[in-house]
Amino acid sequence: MDKSHLNENRRDFLKTLIPASGMLCISCHALLKSCTLPGHQDKFLKRIQKRSLMTYEQYFGDKYAYYIGFMKQFSEVMGKEAVLSIIKKSVDEVNQSMKPNMMAKSVRGFANTLLDNKTYKICLEMETLEFTAKVFKVRVRQCLWAKTFRDRNAADIGYATMCHSDFSSAAAYNPKLKLERTKTLMEGHDYCNHRFVWSD
Numbered sequence: 001m002d003k004s005h006l007n008e009n010r011r012d013f014l015k016t017l018i019p020a021s022g023m024l025c026i027s028c029h030a031l032l033k034s035c036t037l038p039g040h041q042d043k044f045l046k047r048i049q050k051r052s053l054m055t056y057e058q059y060f061g062d063k064y065a066y067y068i069g070f071m072k073q074f075s076e077v078m079g080k081e082a083v084l085s086i087i088k089k090s091v092d093e094v095n096q097s098m099k100p101n102m103m104a105k106s107v108r109g110f111a112n113t114l115l116d117n118k119t120y121k122i123c124l125e126m127e128t129l130e131f132t133a134k135v136f137k138v139r140v141r142q143c144l145w146a147k148t149f150r151d152r153n154a155a156d157i158g159y160a161t162m163c164h165s166d167f168s169s170a171a172a173y174n175p176k177l178k179l180e181r182t183k184t185l186m187e188g189h190d191y192c193n194h195r196f197v198w199s200d
Helices: 003-026 028-035 040-048 056-078 080-097 107-115 118-123 144-151 155-163 165-173
Strands: 124-131 135-143 177-180 192-198
Touching: 056 080, 056 118, 056 144, 056 155, 080 155, 080 165, 107 124, 107 135, 107 165, 107 192, 118 124, 118 144, 135 144, 144 155, 155 165, 165 177
Parallel strands: none
Antiparallel strands: 124 135, 135 192, 177 192
8 A cells, every 4th residue: 555545634634523522512511411311410410428447547547648749749849848838828817718607606506516517526526624705725636637646657747737827826716716726636645735815
């Protein structure tokens, strides 16, 4: 077969392919819609809403492993301090953006939000030391977030991601609410000493 014949075949093929591709793009939505049989969406939703057999510990490990790996890679390229600074700034900005939806009118309102949180009840071991109209002091002796990050040698990333944000989160609930804290499990202390103070 000579080369001129091959070139003609290629041109014919492209002349057929390009209009067909264009038609596929234009009618893609309709084609996909026609391929989705009634009930398929419902089956998918039922499937993804089934309860997983994972423990909370396994779920946290899977949830944060990729993130931790990603941040460590960034740290190698950009430098650890730069990455930690970016993480802290980002979580503070997220908390600030949530401010209109997080308002608390008192220490008690804020504290009850924490104490009633189902995830916190499972993933934290907390002891309330003081609970007044002005102060909510709690000691956290066990924390699945701290365990997850520390087990992966990423306590610095964990602190920047999870613990640092506690300060801006408190302010997001109400500017009158201030967090005082000097110890965290994430940093290797025996407990976290959260003290939330309401100032008029």
